[in-house]
Amino acid sequence: MTTTCHLPVLDMGADDYVYEMTDYEGARARWCPGCGDHSILTAVQRLLAAEQLTPENTVFVSGIGCSSRFPHYLKTYGFHGIHGRALPVATGVRLNRPDLTVFVVMGDGDCTSIGAGHWIHALRYNLDMVVMLLDNGIYGLTKQQTSPTTPQGFPSNTQPRGSWLPALNPLQVALGVTNASFVAQTAEWAPAHLYATLRAARQHRGLSFVRILQRCPVYSSALFLKAVQNPDNIGMLVHDDGVVVPELARLYANQIAHDPHDLDAARRMAGVTDRLNLGVFYRDDSRPRYEETRRVPPRTAAERVALIEAELDRYAV
Amino acid sequence: MSGVNDFAFKMATVNGTGSASANGLLMQAIFRMGIPVSGKNIFPSNIQGLPTWYEIRVNRDGYMARPEQIDLVVALNTGTYERDVAAVRAGGYLVYDSSWPLDRSLIRDDVQYLGVPFGQLCVENFEGDRPRTLLRNIVYTGTLAALFDIDMDVVGEMLREKFSKKKALLDANFRAIQLGHDYAMKHFDCPLPIRLERMDATRDSIVIDGNTAAALGCVFAGATVGAWYPITPSTSLMEAYRTFGERYRRDPDSGQRRYAMIQAEDELAAAGMVIGAGWAGARAFTSTAGPGISLMEEFIGLAYYGEVPCVFFDVQRTGPSTGMPTRTQQGDLMAIAYASHGDTKHIALYPCSPAECFTMARDAFDLAERYQTPVFVVSDLDIGMNDWMVPRFSWDDAYVPDRGKVLSAADLENVKKFARYTDVDGDGIPYRTLPGVGPKGAYFTRGSGHDKNAAYTEDSDAYLELVDRIARKIQGAASAVPAPEVFRQEGASVGLVALGGTHGALREALDLLRAQGIGADYMRIRGFPFAAEVADFLNEHEFVFVVEQNRDAQLRAMLAIETGVPRDHMIPVLDYGGLPLTAGRVVGAVTAHLEGAAV
Numbered sequence: 001m002t003t004t005c006h007l008p009v010l011d012m013g014a015d016d017y018v019y020e021m022t023d024y025e026g027a028r029a030r031w032c033p034g035c036g037d038h039s040i041l042t043a044v045q046r047l048l049a050a051e052q053l054t055p056e057n058t059v060f061v062s063g064i065g066c067s068s069r070f071p072h073y074l075k076t077y078g079f080h081g082i083h084g085r086a087l088p089v090a091t092g093v094r095l096n097r098p099d100l101t102v103f104v105v106m107g108d109g110d111c112t113s114i115g116a117g118h119w120i121h122a123l124r125y126n127l128d129m130v131v132m133l134l135d136n137g138i139y140g141l142t143k144q145q146t147s148p149t150t151p152q153g154f155p156s157n158t159q160p161r162g163s164w165l166p167a168l169n170p171l172q173v174a175l176g177v178t179n180a181s182f183v184a185q186t187a188e189w190a191p192a193h194l195y196a197t198l199r200a201a202r203q204h205r206g207l208s209f210v211r212i213l214q215r216c217p218v219y220s221s222a223l224f225l226k227a228v229q230n231p232d233n234i235g236m237l238v239h240d241d242g243v244v245v246p247e248l249a250r251l252y253a254n255q256i257a258h259d260p261h262d263l264d265a266a267r268r269m270a271g272v273t274d275r276l277n278l279g280v281f282y283r284d285d286s287r288p289r290y291e292e293t294r295r296v297p298p299r300t301a302a303e304r305v306a307l308i309e310a311e312l313d314r315y316a317v
Numbered sequence: 318m319s320g321v322n323d324f325a326f327k328m329a330t331v332n333g334t335g336s337a338s339a340n341g342l343l344m345q346a347i348f349r350m351g352i353p354v355s356g357k358n359i360f361p362s363n364i365q366g367l368p369t370w371y372e373i374r375v376n377r378d379g380y381m382a383r384p385e386q387i388d389l390v391v392a393l394n395t396g397t398y399e400r401d402v403a404a405v406r407a408g409g410y411l412v413y414d415s416s417w418p419l420d421r422s423l424i425r426d427d428v429q430y431l432g433v434p435f436g437q438l439c440v441e442n443f444e445g446d447r448p449r450t451l452l453r454n455i456v457y458t459g460t461l462a463a464l465f466d467i468d469m470d471v472v473g474e475m476l477r478e479k480f481s482k483k484k485a486l487l488d489a490n491f492r493a494i495q496l497g498h499d500y501a502m503k504h505f506d507c508p509l510p511i512r513l514e515r516m517d518a519t520r521d522s523i524v525i526d527g528n529t530a531a532a533l534g535c536v537f538a539g540a541t542v543g544a545w546y547p548i549t550p551s552t553s554l555m556e557a558y559r560t561f562g563e564r565y566r567r568d569p570d571s572g573q574r575r576y577a578m579i580q581a582e583d584e585l586a587a588a589g590m591v592i593g594a595g596w597a598g599a600r601a602f603t604s605t606a607g608p609g610i611s612l613m614e615e616f617i618g619l620a621y622y623g624e625v626p627c628v629f630f631d632v633q634r635t636g637p638s639t640g641m642p643t644r645t646q647q648g649d650l651m652a653i654a655y656a657s658h659g660d661t662k663h664i665a666l667y668p669c670s671p672a673e674c675f676t677m678a679r680d681a682f683d684l685a686e687r688y689q690t691p692v693f694v695v696s697d698l699d700i701g702m703n704d705w706m707v708p709r710f711s712w713d714d715a716y717v718p719d720r721g722k723v724l725s726a727a728d729l730e731n732v733k734k735f736a737r738y739t740d741v742d743g744d745g746i747p748y749r750t751l752p753g754v755g756p757k758g759a760y761f762t763r764g765s766g767h768d769k770n771a772a773y774t775e776d777s778d779a780y781l782e783l784v785d786r787i788a789r790k791i792q793g794a795a796s797a798v799p800a801p802e803v804f805r806q807e808g809a810s811v812g813l814v815a816l817g818g819t820h821g822a823l824r825e826a827l828d829l830l831r832a833q834g835i836g837a838d839y840m841r842i843r844g845f846p847f848a849a850e851v852a853d854f855l856n857e858h859e860f861v862f863v864v865e866q867n868r869d870a871q872l873r874a875m876l877a878i879e880t881g882v883p884r885d886h887m888i889p890v891l892d893y894g895g896l897p898l899t900a901g902r903v904v905g906a907v908t909a910h911l912e913g914a915a916v
Binding site for chain 2: 026027054056057061072080089091093100117121308
């Protein structure tokens with residue numbers, strides 16, 4: 001079977017630099033009907049338009065997995081690399097081009113399993129980019145294997161009688177990394193909150209880690225069922241420096257005042273098991289960012305050669 | 318044989334005792350006397366307490382390969398006394414610490430023993446354990462200065478340069494030098510027949526290691542992003558790059574850096590960062606060794622298939638696995654040529670010395686951008702970490718980096734529709750754009766199957782069109798990589814083929830063979846894919862010897878694969894114990910084979 005999807009090139013008039021949401025639409029999204037990725041893609045397109053990000057100055061980097069097809073469906077620069085390694089590629093892009101806006105899209109296998117080493121260190125490097133973990137608690141593309149975030153007891157092809165180990169909590173991991181500067185959680189089925197959280201992440205200076213809870217309609221549709229069916233099982237963390245979505249206040253009665261500058265409180269909020277907390281758990285804009293080790297426009301070649309000529313002399317003993 | 322300005326000696330010490338600076342001092346003093354000299358550090362993978370040797374070869378004719386025999390050993394490591402005594406050639410000398418008696422079993426009739434009470438002299442003259450340990454090295458330097466007739470003015474001048482700001486250290490070092498020198502003058506018949514006489518053969522040369530030279534080449538070539546993970550023996554390359562960057566790539570007004578050097582969390586990440594930066598328009602590179610190459614392979618395939626320029630320095634060490642990290646080898650030739658799963662072939666450059674590390678760094682960036690592909694500079698520990706005497710570097714100020722086919726904003730205006738992977742010019746090299754240049758240029762890079770528009774495909778024809786174009790593109794680089802260097806002799810009956818750091822041994826072997834009446838042609842391969850001349854050379858000779866430093870004759874296998882020349886046309890000469898090649902090893906193998914063939 002042949003599946004070819006065409007990537008339209010950008011064809012905007014040079015004078016017409018006002019972007020609509022549709023201006024960011026790439027190839028038609030080919031995720032399964034009902035996949036949470038669709039609503040995340042929409043939220044991201046809304047964000048790009050709201051921020052009026054120039055498409056050719058915007059880069060989406062992804063790894064491998066269903067959610068890593070994300071950049072295909074956007075009309076920006078995109079880099080669909082190899083499994084688990086989106087963050088190093090994005091780091092290289094950022095290091096060389098701090099002028100670009102960089103987004104990273106990873107699934108739970110990509111980020112918390114094969115790419116876990118890069119995840120820890122990228123949080124610590126704290127380069128200015130938005131990192132989205134699209135967490136559906138299952139390997140989808142390879143057809144239903146256990147991922148590190150699969151809930152204990154959840155059956156899969158790896159462990160048909162249910163996942164033996166308790167799930168890894170990505171928020172607790174992220175909040176345990178020294179120099180992590182922005183950790184948030186939102187959900188694909190709460191689009192207004194999703195959008196607001198991504199916008200806060202985009203406006204944060206440093207690496208914004210956003211875990212987006214998401215269901216796979218084929219393999220993990222029952223995931224988060226309690227929270228989806230009953231909003232009382234969700235805690236909305238609210239704070240002026242976090243995310244406040246007034247129109248959701250009526251639906252989600254558990255409005256919890258949480259100061260995202262309080263790391264201890266953030267860790268407590270990340271560890272609760274009787275409900276799902278959504279919102280900005282932690283942020284600290286003062287954390288050092290690795291890309292700030294550089295950079296201003298380069299010298300001319302002539303200047304460089306003149307400066308460096310003397311270097312050779314040092315080796316004439 | 319050995320004599321004035323033609324001999325070799327080595328210091329046997331324990332690592333961590335500070336002998337490296339004394340050995341460097343000796344080598345540089347000889348260099349400053351105008352005499353060609355080379356030094357090989359044979360050191361353990363360890364911080365303190367294991368045996369280490371430093372071999373210095375003095376040769377008026379400029380032969381720089383590892384010496385065949387050692388005329389004099391300074392034996393200061395009791396743990397290796399036995400092998401150090403055994404290492405001295407018949408009629409040679411052993412300098413040892415006579416503070417303690419030498420075991421009878423260590424006495425050889427055919428060696429002259431020169432006992433100097435190094436320990437005792439240090440105890441009597443200096444305070445403190447550490448200073449005594451360190452200064453013992455300077456004392457033996459003084460002794461060797463007397464034995465070899467090293468110009469004491471030169472030594473004094475170097476000490477003053479080194480310790481100009483530390484008066485106490487300067488005084489102590491002077492005293493130590495003098496102690497060793499005076500003792501030798503008083504007790505031995507100085508100088509020995511193996512000694513030095515001033516020459517004027519180093520005026521146009523410098524002393525430098527290959528890693529520093531490569532880093533300098535990167536700076537000259539305009540590299541702005543270096544990402545790496547520490548690994549012997551490549552570490553000093555990136556450290557040198559950082560040093561140069563701090564010196565020459567900082568804005569004098571703001572103090573801001575114009576380069577980025579990042580120590581990644583592992584080699585995989587280092588490769589990814591280099592690819593990300595290269596994709597975004599940087600001249601980006603990493604430096605690593607064999608284990609790092611193994612870890613980077615998947616990313617290498619991505620850069621090959623996604624066509625992203627990036628440069629990899631592989632400073633080879635002895636494999637497989639962790640192997641012997643402080644020993645040299647040419648064991649990664651095949652791993653690099655065809656790195657990553659699937660069909661790949663990579664551009665590789667093989668420097669023979671620090672001088673070529675400098676020029677090939679530049680070549681690597683030009684080729685990487687021109688062909689939009691990973692390019693490897695395949696060095697080794699001997700080249701990378703040892704000090705080599707090489708011709709003074711020169712740089713053409715007219716050099717303009719070859720950025721390859723990158724569309725500017727103006728170019729894009731004129732393009733009807735940009736398609737990333739189209740062979741517009743018939744050379745297999747497509748056009749790329751850099752982020753931010755123009756709205757028409759945005760494209761999507763992927764390691765998954767793609768067609769010429771960069772769109773995902775699982776269509777056989779679209780796939781074939783793309784991978785066959787990449788194959789043509791890389792094959793096209795055969796004529797762009799540095800051409801092989803061919804040395805021909807009148808009436809040569811055999812041909813020798815080699816690459817990389819064995820060059821010095823090969824040149825010396827040619828002369829030794831000629832002295833035995835065996836004329837040989839020699840080709841040094843400098844790049845991969847192989848240029849047409851490579852096959853020509855193989856075919857011109859009835860058979861050739863392929864000299865390389867690995868067990869499985871990897872270069873020979875590559876030659877057979879790439880040129881179609883049958884393997885039995887190429888006689889392998891293999892030397893893979895981890896030490897730099899000697900000329901004698903080549904001569905022995907060639908003559909043994911020829912005698913066998915003659916019988």
